[in-house]
Amino acid sequence: MATEAHEAAAGAAGHSAGMPQLDISTWANQIFWLVIALVVIYFVLSRVALPRIGAVLADRSSTITNDLAAAEELKQKAVAAEKAYNAALEKARADAGRIVAEAKAEIQADLDKATAQADVEIAAKGAESEARIAEIRAGALESVTEVAKDTAKEIVAALGGKADARGITAAVTAKLKG
Amino acid sequence: MTDVAETGFAIHPMDQFIVKRFFCDAAHADCTSNIKWYEITNVTVWMAVAVLAIIALMVLGSRGRAVIPTRLQSMGEMIYGFIYKMVEDVTGHDGVKYFPYVMTLFLFILFSNLLGLIPMSFTTTSHVAVTVTLALLVFLGVTILGLVKNGIGFLGMFWVSSAPLALRPVLAVIEVISYFVRPVSHSIRLAGNLMAGHAVMKVFAGFASMAVISPVAVGAVTAIYGLELLVAVVQAYVFTILTCVYLKDAVGGAHH
Amino acid sequence: MVELALMGKYIGAGLAAIGLGGAGIGVGNIAGNFLAGALRNPSAAASQTANLFVGIAFAEALGIFSFLIALLLMFAV
Structure with missing residues (x-):
């Protein structure tokens, strides 16, 4: 046995056998404390820890199941809401189209009416203007005759002739007509 | 024992x-x-630390009973779900009532293994006394449970009815031997893995005192530490799943 | 005589440690075949990890036995 030599080398630490595991004198101590440790762990686990963790896990899985169901429900609701929204959008679009068409027609009618009225007014204005132009022209012709008569009279007088009013008028009229 | 004290180079991995x-x-x-x-x-002290750590994780962590878990609660729930699924998958529905016991074993071994990785700490599961007790609890529990639930039919497990009649006695002997080797392999696997890992780490840590190879040794200790972290978790898992497999024999009838 | 016994003990421990190599081969074989199978049918891989670990545990146990024999020879005999 080299145990003695080893013991000498290890000094104060001391050894009773080469392999501490095979030192039977410590077994009772180890087994005693092992059994106590196991019993303590067993009771702590089976009375407190495991039921609690099991409950938490069951709780969580039921929560998850419920949440999934709720999510499914919410999804259905969302789909329904989307459908309603799309329908509303469709309807609004149709309404908008109708309103636009109506407005267009109305505006067209107004425009047509206004155009017709404007045409009438323009025609009236044109007729009036024409009348006035004709009047002015007539007035102007009269004035020309008058001026021509007077001028002719004056010219005749200046030339030293004796102006015969009737003769001049006739002459001027004849000239103008010419 | 290696006596290298005179050379000034002493590694005492044990x-x-x-x-x-x-x-x-x-x-x-x-x-x-x-x-x-x-x-x-x-x-005692390191077992107590393991117990306190388990209580902190499983009881204090789930204190809030939050539907949206905190980090600690989430970890506890993950372990719960993992072991629960394992028990249910391996042993079937009948085995679920032994879930607290399987959970106890898993948490105790996992925490003992992981706490043992703290430098200067003590690995309770590296001791044969501890793992043999754990394995014997499983072995005796499973055997008694099987005999109580299935009566004498439990012994039918050793009589392989699918084999030719001439082979059955031979197979029965082999089955009986392998049945009784179960607690041995079950316990030695756990203790051996941890003991070996910790001893190897210690040996490499001892090499670190030699100037020439100390960088290699420090690197090796780092790498082995990572490996040991994996081993700590995997061995806890293996012990637990083997417990479930053995439990299946008792609760799942005598089919083998 | 004591020296001779010591020598035998150490040689025996070393020989017993060879058994760990077998465990290494076994575990590697299981893991490699699992990976090959998992790559062929990845969807079935997740359901078989438990079997993988059980198989690895059984293969490893035998290696651990020889490790135990080595330790017993070294420290207990």
């Missing part, structure tokens, strides 16, 4: 497994011999 009194000054008193069963030793 010293870390020595059981000693906790409240004891090694310089003045003998802390290792004549340890009574009730005395508080480093085994």
